[in-house]
Every structure is written in structure tokens, then in C-alpha cells.
Amino acid sequence: MSVPVVAIIGAGYAGLACGVELARAGVHVTVFERSHTMGGRARVVHKDHHWRVDNGQHILIGAYSELTRLLRLTGVSPKQLAHLPLTLHVPGRLHLKAASLPAPFHLAVGLLRAQGLHWADRLAMLRLMRWLKRRGFRLADPGMTVDALLAETRQTPTLCQLIWEPLCVAALNTPAAAASAQVFANVLRDSLGAGAAASELLLPRTDLSELFPVPAARYIGVRRGRLRTGNAIEAVERVAGGYRLDGDPGSHPWPHVVVATAPYHAGALLASVGGCERLVAQIDALEHEPIVSVYLALGRGQQLPEPMIGLASGSTAGPAQWVFDRGQLGGPEGLFSCVISAHGPHEALARDELVLAVHAQLERQLGRRLPAPEWSQVIVEKRATFACRPGVFRPGIRTPLPGLWLAGDYLDSDYPATLESAVRSGVACATAILAEIGHKA
Template sequence: MDLGARMRVAVVGGGWAGLAAAVELLAAGVEVVVHEAARRLGGRARSVVMHGQRLDNGQHILSGAYGETLRLMQQVGADPARLLHRVPLALCFPGAASERPFALRLPRLPAPWHLAVGLFSARGASLGEKLAALRCLRRWQGTGYRLAADCSLAALLDHDRQFGALRRFLWEPLCLAALNTPAADASAQVFLNVLRDTVGGARAASDLLLPAVELDALFAQPAAEFIRAHGGEIRLSARVEQIGESLGIAGERYAAVVLAVDAPHAAALLAQHGQTADLARLLAGYRCEPIATVYCAYPRELRLSEPMLGLAGGSPTRVGQWVFDRGALCGNDGLLAFVLSGRGAWEELDNSALFAALAGELAGVLRRRLPDPAWVRVVRERRATYSCRPGLPRPAAQTARRGVWLAGDYVCDEYPATLEAAVRSGVAAARGILGAPAAGQRAGNGLT
């Protein structure tokens, strides 16, 4: 449908959801104005300057199942083959001197053999645990990865007798990485959705896609160039505080508005109109989970055995989760990035104590003393994502107010707060405006 001659759409928010909506609309010939409150695009997935280097505000991982993200990257001229390291899923926990190491790698075999062979060849788990995990996967697959009623992942694992090494090093770390919510609190249904589309899908869908460039270059910059090249407008430092009765923003009227902002900001805007008051209350009630990334600039010769290593594996006495070798990923030799997801004991430590704990745990894993880093930078996102809990009501893309649409990782009800969820939500909002809803997306009164 060619709506460009008579439709002008405002996209409020220049994160990945808003940029995805803008690209999709512009590709259909619609006039788009992006309003971004910050001075840079990218939202929570953006680059910042640290000690003279352009780094990410947090380490992100993509997967081969990120179909919409990969499609839009290609559409805006960002070649995934060049910008992402594609590697088979590998979860490696070397362990300290007194601990048994764990390693699981999925080979490049057709599905489902890649998963079966990967599980059976995993080091650090007993044969009984591996057989129990395969039986469990077959049960989940037999139900289409659907639960009769949602519950916490911990409760589901208890019910399906998933204990021992595979619970500690596979299920729980995957949950924390994907949902940014500890297994005791996380939605089992959303976790199963992730499994369905990754390890339960085609072999390539389970691959890890590790950024080889900073996040701005991965999508935000190419998307901005695409938007401007197709006649769109981007306004930075332009925070939207109100949407007028005739969909007016800063004195300009629009045919439609896409709210591609975080849940608290969306709630504040939606609360101003009676038709979206219930939706505003829903979003205002969302709880949040934190993420921290600790960058450490060690001597250039320091390298890890893997681009991504696991540390404690759920040990209650330690804080470390994952450490990434930015030298292997992005050419920042010697730069390590520790990532901490979800609520935990690490939140109680100040930056110095947090670094000391992580460095000590990594030294124990590597079984050697680490040199002093040239600098350390701790980036804490206290409200990084919503808490992906069982039965959490999620909004639809279309709100009860005519012409107002939602986009954001919290809108994509199948997925947790990931880049793919953000992109899918933006595409869904754009296609809803165009009259062609995205597959699997709902339209309605804004509540589920």
C-alpha cells in the first residue's frame, strides 16, 4: 500500500524498536520523523566512549534465530557476515582448581543431531543427566514447547527432574542470559519459546552471533543513514512529553504515532489519555532487572581460551557470570568485559569490590595471577530490562487510542527483552499502521 503521499508518522524513540519501525515504514513510502530524547540513537544498545575507545554500554549477544534483526541489518546495508562472528553455541565453564570443568559445544550437524551429539559429548555432566535432559527436551518438543500454565523456570526444572551439572551450567545460565531474570523468578513459557526458536530450530538458529564491531555500527548508524537517505527525519535531544488530542507533537500533527520507548516513559505518555489509562497502569507496574558490564583493560597479550567464558555457574558464593574477550571479538586486545545479569549479590558491591571479586574469580578459573589492568570501568544499568516473570501481561502493538501504537521489547510477547524482540515489535507496529500485521502479532485494545 502506497501511503507516502498522505501519511506522516512520528516514531518516538530511537532505539532498535523505533529504528526498526522507521525503516519498515520508510521502505513502504511513508514519511517518518524520529524523535529521540538522547543525543545519540541506539537506546540501551548503544556505543559510548571510554578511555579514548568507542565501546558498548553493555556486551550484547545475538543468536542465529534473530531473523528480523538479520533481515533489517541487510536492508539498511549492515552485512551480518562482516559485522557478526557466527560460532556454534558453546558454554564453557573451566572451573577453579578444585572444581570439575564443564563444556558443551553444538557441532555443525543437521538438527536435531547437533543438539543430541552436543549433549552427549558435553564434559562435566553424567550420562544419567544427559539422558534426562534429552528426555526432557523431547517432552517439551512434543507439546510444541507450550505449557498448560506458566510457572517459574525453577519450578519447571524441578518438575522435570533437571538437576546437577546441566541445570547449573546449561538451563540456568541460558535463562539468565536470555531473559535477564533468575530461573527462580523467570517465566518458563518464555524460556521455552527461546529454546523452540534456537536449539529446537534449524541448526544455524542455535549459533551465537557475537558483535565484531561496536553496537552503533551494527544497526543504529546504518539505520540512521537509511532513514535519511529515504527522506526521513531524525531529531535528537527531542524528548516527547505529550501527545496532543489530534496526535500532535511539538505543534505538528501526525497520522500515527509509534511509542518506541521504555515501559515507564510509555506509561507516562499513555496515562494522559483516558482510553490508554489501563495500559499505562499495566506498564507502570512492571518490575525491572539490572545489568552490569565491567570493562578491564589488561595488557594486550592477555587472551582467553574462548571469546566467551563462564565463571561461577550459579555458585551462591560468587558473583561472576560471563567474561568476554574483546580482543578476539573486536580487536580490542587485552580488553575483557565481565557481564552480570539479573538481580543478585553483585548489586551490593561497590565498583572497587565488584572488580576485585571478578578479577579474583577469573584468576581462579585461569589458574594464574592476573596483571593489574590499566583501567577499569563499571557500567551499571539498574533498570536494564523488565523482569520476565510467569504470566506477565504484555501489551499489544495497537493501543485503544486510535493512531497510537507501541513498540519495545516488552511488546513482543513471545520473547524476553532482547534486541530481536525490540526489532520484531517495531516491525509489527509499522505493519499494523500499513494494514499488514506481522505474523504472530496481535492487534486489539492494548491489553492481553
């Protein structure tokens, strides 16, 4: 009896997680990827000959159990991630570092030691966490926004400006006025509300394609799977025995096909099959938020006070919300990755103007003159994530058609569109396929 085969469209984190789990169970998979670079919306970008940077900065936390499990499974060295205590540092304004203690003492001690917070701020933060904990981090009103949650729990202006609003836009990529309080509560449950290990920041020391996609592809390949990069699949057709893919050089039908692309590509592929009209309309109705990454190479001797710092942002402070010191994370010394999440006034600026604005913002908030960039780059992901608003529709892994599946960070999950959401969907999809074909992992 031949081993069942599965085609996966998309070599991002979701598709490769699905492929790894299927390959682990002995199922032969073929992964099709339009690009020559793996990782989807979390990938390396080659710029100006010798610069390798990510298309956007991603933060992992210790609670990301599925992604960290898959990294171990595919042989990724633990040294590829910098393990740092949960640290919120805004130069000259805030320094809060969680203690290495069980919850809730890690946060309580961190608050006691925090610089830049008054007692009213400390009490307000504890009040919010206790309010959520009493409710089991489940909100009665699914339509509540993060702004409404902050008002309900009487958060101070300092906390809102320096902690809650930046954390919200970083995690959900959606402004607090429009973001889902329930999803934000889920993030807080597994970070500030969890123990020190779960709330650790895991910052990649390598690029996002090398972190998981390359080891995952190697893992699939040695288990008789195939990866076809530079191979676009334009449509999916129902045929006897499964599905035929437009763009597949092979001729046999696939009993199972996993659409593991971004949602704006998934809708078109599902529409090409037919029979998924309602699902296509729901996916196409998802609204998206951008992420802009501004890279500044300031040269040797330039370093931030922490590997990751927050910036006071807004129309007067400047466009960037977070800055990562890639030199402290295994990259070139003096290379800073400045992140601007969600829509905002920065979108009206030309790229050169944006570089100047972020450079000036860094100078103001670090309180020192900085050298002119030796190299700079602006990378815009116009549809980086779905807008994580209250009540937003997020589909499951199953489609109306047997053998046709979905995987991706936009699928139904406790989390917003994160790498953990992506890999969880891929693992869930693989588990369901194995159950259907009666295969034991």
C-alpha cells in the first residue's frame, strides 16, 4: 500500500509546520512555494549585495510552546534564540524587568524595582492583572476594545502611553482604540500573567528564514518529502482522486491539499476550486494592517542600552515604536531595526523622509547625537497581519471540501497573527489529516 501524499501550497511557518508534522509521521509531502525564499511573511531579504535583513522583526515568548517544540524537533540550536527576561525599556522614562520568580511574584517584584513608575502606576498595573485573573482572562463582552479595557480598569496615562498601548500594537498590530481586548487578554495571560520562563523574550539571533524554514525543509527532505521553491500554484481543480494543481509539473492528483498562504492569496486559490464561496467571502473580508521596518546601519561602536527598547511614539514623538539592536543579537554591530506597526501618519512620508524621521527620533530619545547611517533600508509589508478587532471572523483549518485544508496565522486562535499562531494551525492541520487517513504519528 502506497504512503498517502499531501501537497502544501506555501512554505511559510504554517505550511512548513504542517509538513514537518506529516513527515514525522512518515507521510510524504510536497511543499510548493512561489518565491525562491522560504518563510512567507517572516523571511530574510537580501539587499544591496551584502545585507541580509528580515522583512520584519518578530518577537517570540517562552509561552510559544509549539514553535519552540518544532525548533527542537528540526535540530535548531537553542543558541539561535536569545533568552531574555521580559524587559520593557524606554530610554529616560521606563525600565521594567520581570524577576526570575513564579507568577505573580515575577511581575510584582519587577514592578517594585521598576524605574519611571509612580505607585499609582504600579497599583494600576496590578489592578488590571487581578481584574483579568478573576475572570479567568475571559471577557464577558466580546466586543470590548483594548482602550475600553484600560478605561474599565482605570489605567494611568503613563501606563497607557509607555506599556499598554505599545504592547497592544506590537502584539496585535492594531491600535488600542480598535484592537480586541479578548485577544490582548490572551497575550497578557501568557506573558505578564505567566511565570518567568513563559514570559521570557526569545529574540532570534539569525534571520527568520534560517531560524525555522531552512531546518524544516531539511527535515522534510530527509524523510522523502520535496520542496519546490520558485513554483507558483495558480489554481486548484477538483478531479477524480483528489485535486490537481495548476503549476504542478506532476500529473497525479493529490488526495489532500493544504492552502498555507497569506489570506489574500488563499481566497483566490479557494475560489478557483469552487464550492467555497461563503468561506472565500469571509476570508476576503478580512482587513489588514501594515508593518514598516526601518533599518539603520550606524557603524561600529553604536549600541542600544538593551537588545530591544521601546520608543515613545505618536505625531510629536516620532513614528517608530520599538528598536532592536541586531548587533547584540548576532548581526552586524550598529545595525538597528526600527519597527512601525499598524496604519499611521508615517505612511504619508517618502522613504528618505521616514529614515530621517526615525533617525531623529532615536537621537532625541537616546539623548545623544548619532552618526549618519552608512546604509539604510525601508521594508514595507502592506498587509503584514489581519486587523485584530473584536469579533473578527477567523476560519478553522477545514474547508467545505473534503481533503482541502487551510493553515495560516489568520486562522482561529487565542493569539493574534504571530509565528506561534501560524505553526499551531499547521500542526492542527497535520493532526487532522493524519486522523482522516488513519495514520498514527
